[in-house]
Amino acid sequence: MIDKPELDKRKAFILATVVYEYINTAEPVGSVTLAQKYNLGVSSATIRNEMAELEAGGYLVQPHTSAGRVPSDAGYRTYVDRLMPPEQLTKDDTRRIRDQFREASRELGDVIEQTTRLLSGLSGNLAIAIAPSRDTHAFKHIQLIWLSARTSMVVVVTSGGVAAQRVIEWQTDVAADDLTRLSNALNSRLGGRIMQDVTAGQLDAICADSGASAEMREAVRGAFAQARQTDEPGLAASGAQNLLDQPEFHDLRKLRAILRFVEEQRTLYDLVADELASDAPHTGQPHVRIGHELGPDELSECSVVTVPYSFGDRGVGVLAILGPRRMPYARLMALASGTARSLGDHLNDVEIR
Template identity: 60%
Template sequence: MENEVDGLDKRKAYILATVVYEYIATGEPVGSQALTQKYNLGVSSATVRNEMADLEAGGYLEQPHTSAGRVPSDAGYRTYVDALMSPEELGADERRRIRDEMRDARAQLDEIVEQSSRLLGRLAGNLAFVTKPQSDTQSFRYAQLIWIAERSGIAIIVTSLGVASQSLFELRNDVTPDDLTRLSNALNAHFAGRLLRDCDERSLSALTKSCGFGDDMAAAVRAAFVGARTQEQPGISASGAQHLLDQPEFRDVRKLRSILRILEEQRTLYDLVADAFDSPSASVKIGHELGSEELADLSLVTVPYRFGERAVGMLSILGPRRMPYARLLALASGTAETLSERLHDVEVK
């Protein structure tokens, strides 16, 4: 039937949308009378009551207790996000303001990422976090092996986003500064422009040995590349936790503790967004979809940002399930866009 949305007839869908909208706005369970008074539904509260009972039976709404209003369930939010809400766009002035504020950060990768998480946290009024660009999706730019003594040195690797990773190495055989320069040049010539993850250990070893070096040097080179590849992996910049305190759902201090703990365990934070890397566009996880009882009344909005064609990191907003999804999606997308642009300022060409 043309009038159905997600298995709900038009009126049910509209009532569900209104309930979710109203609950997001007020934070209070919404009752049938309040709804008919505030929104022009064209039917009486008794009708709404019947529809609400159906929606509850269908799993879209819940009642905190008898004789209270209705509250959306995970499924209710899900339907709202997928089918009912109207997407928002940022206004031109908002875009401009985001761009201006991002300009405050110096052209350093870390600063730009941190600035975007601060900005997003403030704009969204929620906890925001941004993963640093996955270094294995960056490409290799330069290697430089620096001679310290006959049997030791420092390997420095520069990637397309300018992240220099450095590692000390020790050798079993003597080398000269010229040896290291020769090897550096060979590495640069052979790997320049490749993705870091495609600089596999075998060809690194092969190249090193073809320059006349032994296993020790090959191991040092491999270690340097592995270091560069994994270095910034779970680096995450988070910001805006204090906004969560404004939400009534955090009157309960235990909730808050879960959040703070998660904030400090970057590992967990990273896992939350990890599977968003599979999908190329924005993703929303609601309540239990986050896979943890502790986080069951939170939601997460995740949007990728790009370097060139490639999605290299994620901007996320974590907040109460009762969050203005359309608005936050727009804010996250806008920030992601600006962040993507600014990445070109730190690019090593």
């Protein structure tokens, strides 16, 4: 681990082959296997020497003295960044993604959840999605709906198609006309504004102008607050049971730790939301984090592929795939990218204009 010299061509090829083989077999790979299965043109002894140097360089580790080698975090990292042949989506995958979105819902929450189901099914791993942060959406419409003298419902529609909705109980009777007047005033003066640009002061001013009561003003404020609430993540995950199939998770203790981590909305959100908060430009490229790069110890044997998706020109969410470090990175990156693109397209098509 001390020095990390540039890898010469043969070392790079051997490292790539070890990672590839290990991803496919889940068994530590030895020099003889490598020499036989792949056409290296050198003997196993030479490969042994190279592998020893790769281990000294921190790219490979041995589970025990007389076992083959397994990639380390750094080994996977090098593989992903520089050695791995990129993959395209297969025809079959493309079709399945297309079919899925063709009949997808128009409700943001549902779309997000369906997308995780699709992605977990295609990838055979756990899929996670974060819905776009709400306060980057444009305000479209608010409606205060009279239900009875003491109860109303307020609905806020934004460009995400997300309608924040809540029921209000009034302390004093209200008239349907007052609600309509206030709704109209808000709509005409705020239409098209970005949610996060709407200040409480503006709301108050509009309420005052249309003669709304203090109680109604509070209701409007509350509705806007809810509509752009960002700490209610809008998170979906599915496919946790896929992890059971991975041999590295046959150890119940590890599995439990991971599942507990995943069940906790908050931690899961933090895990994926790094991607949103990061200074890296949102290039739309998938991003891979491997093992300890993820942070939490529970996930030290996992990797995560994240890819941002966008719709409109502002809203940005994230798709992610969580699986064992021994995951088919190229394929999953292609899948995540393709799904993110289709999701963005779908959201754009469906967006309320």
